[in-house]
Amino acid sequence: MNAFSEIKLIAGKDLRIEMRSRILLSQVLPFGAIVVLLFAFALDPDRGILTRVAPGLFWITVLLAALLAIGRAFSIEQQHGARDGLRLAGLDGSSVFIGKAIAIAVQLVILEAVLGLTVVVLYGVEVHGVVVLVATATAATIGLAAAGTLYGVLAAGLRARETLLPLLLLPVLAPVMLGATRAFEDGLEGVPGDAWPWVALLTVFALLYTGVGMLAFGPLWEDT
Amino acid sequence: MTDAGFVIASWVITALVLGGYVLRIALRTAVARGEKTLFRPDAPDAPKAPMSENGVHQ
Amino acid sequence: MSEKRLNNDDRSALLPRAVGRVVDALTLVSIGALTFFGLWASPADVVQGDAQRIMYLHVPAAWAAYVAFGITTLASLLWLWPRTRSAVWDRVAGASAEIGLIFTGLTLLLGSLWGRPVWGVWWAWDARLVSTAVLFFLYLGYLAIRAVPAEPIVRARRSAITAVIVFIDVPIVHFSVNWWRTLHQKATVFNPELNPEIHGVMALTLWIGVVAFTLLYVSLMNRRYQLAYLEEGLEETALDAAILQRSGGVK
Numbered sequence: 001m002n003a004f005s006e007i008k009l010i011a012g013k014d015l016r017i018e019m020r021s022r023i024l025l026s027q028v029l030p031f032g033a034i035v036v037l038l039f040a041f042a043l044d045p046d047r048g049i050l051t052r053v054a055p056g057l058f059w060i061t062v063l064l065a066a067l068l069a070i071g072r073a074f075s076i077e078q079q080h081g082a083r084d085g086l087r088l089a090g091l092d093g094s095s096v097f098i099g100k101a102i103a104i105a106v107q108l109v110i111l112e113a114v115l116g117l118t119v120v121v122l123y124g125v126e127v128h129g130v131v132v133l134v135a136t137a138t139a140a141t142i143g144l145a146a147a148g149t150l151y152g153v154l155a156a157g158l159r160a161r162e163t164l165l166p167l168l169l170l171p172v173l174a175p176v177m178l179g180a181t182r183a184f185e186d187g188l189e190g191v192p193g194d195a196w197p198w199v200a201l202l203t204v205f206a207l208l209y210t211g212v213g214m215l216a217f218g219p220l221w222e223d224t
Numbered sequence: 225m226t227d228a229g230f231v232i233a234s235w236v237i238t239a240l241v242l243g244g245y246v247l248r249i250a251l252r253t254a255v256a257r258g259e260k261t262l263f264r265p266d267a268p269d270a271p272k273a274p275m276s277e278n279g280v281h282q
Numbered sequence: 283m284s285e286k287r288l289n290n291d292d293r294s295a296l297l298p299r300a301v302g303r304v305v306d307a308l309t310l311v312s313i314g315a316l317t318f319f320g321l322w323a324s325p326a327d328v329v330q331g332d333a334q335r336i337m338y339l340h341v342p343a344a345w346a347a348y349v350a351f352g353i354t355t356l357a358s359l360l361w362l363w364p365r366t367r368s369a370v371w372d373r374v375a376g377a378s379a380e381i382g383l384i385f386t387g388l389t390l391l392l393g394s395l396w397g398r399p400v401w402g403v404w405w406a407w408d409a410r411l412v413s414t415a416v417l418f419f420l421y422l423g424y425l426a427i428r429a430v431p432a433e434p435i436v437r438a439r440r441s442a443i444t445a446v447i448v449f450i451d452v453p454i455v456h457f458s459v460n461w462w463r464t465l466h467q468k469a470t471v472f473n474p475e476l477n478p479e480i481h482g483v484m485a486l487t488l489w490i491g492v493v494a495f496t497l498l499y500v501s502l503m504n505r506r507y508q509l510a511y512l513e514e515g516l517e518e519t520a521l522d523a524a525i526l527q528r529s530g531g532v533k
Binding site for chain 2: 395
């Protein structure tokens with residue numbers, strides 16, 4: 001089996017599982033929406049604060065929801081001997097990595113689209129600089145998915161995985177949080193041109209973690 | 225607090241943190257060597273805590 | 283039993299006992315010298331006053347933290363490379379990370395104690411402090427992974443890979459945080475002088491601090507490594523005892 005079909009196999013499997021169980025739609029998305037709502041309770045909606053900090057709040061919500069999605073991506077492997085089945089299938093570690101990362105990325109895109117709409121509506125955000133926003137979200141999502149899949153496999157199968165994954169992943173994602181928020185701020189309220197250096201940073205992050213993930217996923221997966 | 229107070233506090237806190245860490249290592253080392261036990265098993269026929277008959281020598 | 287350990291070139295201690303004692307002595311002497319110079323022999327700063335003396339601890343602590351995490355990464359790479367793989371590197375990596383975490387926490391604390399008299403605040407979103415805070419959590423995560431019980435080789439491999447992927451994040455964090463705060467500096471009112479030009483006795487004192495904390499690092503590593511070795515032995519003994527008990531074997 002060549003790498004491309006292996007990747008398609010894994011990504012397809014993960015997405016199919018999600019389509020059938022609809023955990024993303026019925027649980028993770030509502031979680032994100034509630035967080036968006038709660039921020040309004042925390043910050044006075046009448047004083048324009050929400051609109052100003054909307055980029056940051058959006059990305060924090062995406063980050064938190066991503067933790068759930070990533071945890072889910074690996075907990076499905078714990079059931080019905082899926083782990084052993086995958087290993088016996090003799091698939092290449094880097095292909096499994098890319099496949100799982102793609103599935104996570106697709107789910108994140110859906111999440112970002114819906115949460116983005118929610119934020120725009122609830123926080124009264126005016127959307128400009130769409131090109132910048134899309135470029136930022138693309139780079140950030142790839143980085144999120146890559147780093148998330150890597151740390152997800154690290155925590156997978158460990159008893160403390162629900163608490164370990166956030167502890168491990170959130171500090172690592174600090175640059176993504178920084179870059180994505182700054183780029184969104186520039187795109188929405190500032191000079192969209194200013195955002196491109198941040199997009200570059202996000203791209204570097206995404207490439208780096210994709211590369212590292214392809215190398216490290218295999219051995220980590222074997223050890224779970 | 226005066227500036228000098230902050231300075232003294234810094235030295236004291238540094239000493240406490242580092243000294244505390246050294247002590248912690250020393251304590252755990254002594255436990256590992258079997259020189260101290262952290263607990264005593266209740267039942268008389270319970271297996272002896274490996275630490276107390278530990279034969280790990282330097 | 284010994285197959286569970288990677289027995290290429292195992293050692294129960296990092297330094298020979300005599301060397302260890304010398305290092306300990308030198309550490310104490312240099313800390314004494316640092317205290318003497320830091321608190322007494324060096325003059326108070328023109329701008330910051332006596333509070334500047336806290337830098338004589340804060341900067342060396344930060345230095346020691348970076349050394350420690352660097353060693354963790356190096357040791358992890360050496361473990362991952364098959365030809366140099368040895369339990370020694372695994373223990374070094376773990377010990378160094380724990381020590382690094384202590385120094386990082388200390389750096390943050392001291393930064394706060396310095397910031398209060400000089401800036402008037404217990405915390406400022408200065409690039410270096412923020413990066414150090416993220417570093418703290420990165421290595422906290424590394425140690426959390428190390429703490430997960432597993433077969434020694436599995437744990438060593440998992441930890442080594444974690445150390446490397448964590449380390450890769452460090453320059454990105456530094457760069458992005460620095461960039462962020464420099465962009466922001468246009469708006470700040472004060473200009474935090476974390477690295478003023480220093481000369482004479484003050485520079486000497488800082489160097490003494492760096493030397494003292496480096497020696498302290500070595501001293502702590504020696505102890506912490508030995509502890510790691512002993513506790514590994516305990517794990518094996520406990521495991522063997524448990525097996526023996528369950529199999530009702532001969533004592």
